[in-house]
Amino acid sequence: MSRAETRASNVAAILAAARTEIAEHGSGLSMRAVAREVGMVSSAIYRYFPTREALLTAMVVESYGNLAATLTKAAEGRRTRATRWTALGEALRAWALANPHEFQLIYGTPLPGYVAPPETVPAAAAVAAPFVAAGATQAVPGFGAPALRAQMDVLLDLADDVEPSGAAAVLTELGALIGAVSLELAGHLVGTADPADHLFAALLRRQVSTLGLR
Amino acid sequence: MSRAETRASNVAAILAAARTEIAEHGSGLSMRAVAREVGMVSSAIYRYFPTREALLTAMVVESYGNLAATLTKAAEGRRTRATRWTALGEALRAWALANPHEFQLIYGTPLPGYVAPPETVPAAAAVAAPFVAAGATQAVPGFGAPALRAQMDVLLDLADDVEPSGAAAVLTELGALIGAVSLELAGHLVGTADPADHLFAALLRRQVSTLGLR
DNA sequence: GCGAAAACGAGAGCACTGCTCTCTTATGAA
DNA sequence: TTCATAAGAGAGCAGTGCTCTCGTTTTCGC
Missing domain, CATH: 1.10.10 (Arc Repressor Mutant, subunit A)
Known part of the structure; x- marks a missing residue:
């Protein structure tokens, strides 16, 4: 060799x-x-x-890639945007439950003093992209404030036909998915919605409706 | 002494x-x-x-208490449920931005091998309570599946007039708030919705509408 | 093909960590 | 006053991230 x-x-x-x-x-x-x-x-x-941090950064990039690949595969073949969004959400949760530590690595507490190095940015975008593509084509009422629309510029390139207010809504819904999964993984739902299958299904239905994917 | x-x-x-x-x-x-x-x-x-873990647990309980007190104070004097919910959401974000490490302590990555000790459960409930009280009185369409309603039993005691489907919806919306704040704290919004004031305001408007608080 | 340069693996060592153990002193109840 | 208990101090153990040095091996320019 x-x-x-x-x-x-x-x-x-x-x-x-x-x-x-x-x-x-x-x-x-x-x-x-x-x-x-x-x-x-x-x-x-x-x-x-x-350095240890360099190793972790490499793993973060790798995990972003794994997740993005899983999501892309999950969205394949879904005809409607609603089914695509639902498939993406379910795939995100399934991946997180199967790889909890990798999920935490990406979306959990940043390590003390850790600042995301530049190479992680495109990797993170690859995860967001399928959600934006599936969910951000419609305008979403309440998310149309000019200052907010202006911040969405970078997301417009992630897919075709991206509507700024839709992109902003997708961002919050992505946060909702990550928040729900985080709560589940951290055991915050024990005693209530655990297992969280029903809650997650209801969340996805609500998101499809909010994003106007019907 | x-x-x-x-x-x-x-x-x-x-x-x-x-x-x-x-x-x-x-x-x-x-x-x-x-x-x-x-x-x-x-x-x-x-x-x-x-043990170190015991110290951290004590801090977790303390932080839950601080957050719960902040939330309770923020909700005081708000007449309508919509303004109360909005005030709660804003107070949650403001507290998290002011005390990021305490927020991460509660809602961030669980420490390796850490399982939440029983004494943290009521402390966690005290945080959820004001949100349930403000947002879970109406039935919310899409969250009424019998199996899901059944899981909400414990939450019914957190406030008066709690509707199970509303409680389930509140749980996901609480997850959405925590997710949004986590993304902001971890720097995942840098490059897009950063600062996240507009995004957060839009999220709260959407939640008020979703929960039927108008 | 040869010599310099770079890459590599191994080992010792530094300052730090959580935690335990032992020893001594202070406290408060009987 | 006696005496068990609680508290503080210090040494020490096994582990950590990381650095430095020292041979060895591979690569590259000439």
């Missing part, structure tokens, strides 16, 4: 090990544990990721 | 120190740093809180 090849495979091995680590022990990822799992001495890891 | 008094004041001092610690360095709270701040040796802290 050439130098570049071994490097690439080592990077992949480290990321894979970090993934299984985080799946077991949550976001308290230990560089030394990762090193042990790939059979390296701890200092060797730093040849590939200069 | 009697023994019990010094103990109480020490507990308070530790909690206060932990608060300023968390406000500066985020949720990566260090027991030793807290000890330094209160002028104790690190091992002495463990006379008051047997």
Whole structure:
């Protein structure tokens, strides 16, 4: 194996090990544990990721990609915007329940002192894009304030036929989905809407109606 | 000072120190740093809180209380349910922006291996209560599925005249608020709806309409 | 093909962490 | 006054992120 090849495979091995680590022990990822799992001495890891934060950033980008791919696949073949939106919402929840730590990595508490590096921005946009495409084509009453419309400029390129007020509404509905999933994952719904299937289904119906996807 | 008094004041001092610690360095709270701040040796802290997790739990309960008090005060004197709901939503966001780390402590990523101890449940209910009282008196179409209504039993005692489907809707709207604030705090809205004042105002208008508070 | 340069792995070490244990002193009830 | 208990201090253990140094290996310019 050439130098570049071994490097690439080592990077992949480290990321894979970090993934299984985080799946077991949550976001308290230990560089030394990762090193042990790939059979390296701890200092060797730093040849590939200069800092723990760099490793986490790489994982964040990877997770955004996984989620975006899952969403895109879920939306395929749905004819109406309503069914597409519903499929996207269900896929988001299913992915989060299947990969809770990755979801938390993306949408959970930012690590102390962590500021999202630029490379995560397009990855995050890829997640938002299918929702915007499915839900932001209609104007949504109440979201048409000029100052708000103006802020939606960046989102207009994410899909065709994006209506600014619709984009703003989609943003809040995306927040609603992420909020609902976060509450469920954190156990805040235990004692009430747990399991949250019915609640989530009702939420999606409400969103379809709010966004005018009927 | 009697023994019990010094103990109480020490507990308070530790909690206060932990608060300023968390406000500066985020949720990566260090027991030793807290000890330094209160002028104790690190091992002495463990006379008051047997574990880091116990300290964090106490802070969670305290933060729930602070938030609940803020919300209750914000709702006072609002005549209509619509203005009360709006005031509650704005107060929630304002509190979160003013105390981001405390908000994350409550609604952010659960710490690895952390399971919410029973004493946090009533504290969490105190936060939900004013929202339920303001928003869950009307039936909300789409949230009336029998299985969902049945899950809302516990919420019926939080206020008078609670309609189960309304309670379910309030739960999702509370999730929407928390989701929106979380996105804002985590910087996910940078580049689009940042600052999020307009988006949040539109969200609250939509919620008032969805919940039938007009 | 050879020598310099870069990349790499290993190990020791630093300052920090949560937590435990032991020792000494202060307190309050009997 | 006696004596169990609570409290504080300090040392210590195993773990952490990260740095530095030291050989070894691979790559690249000449």
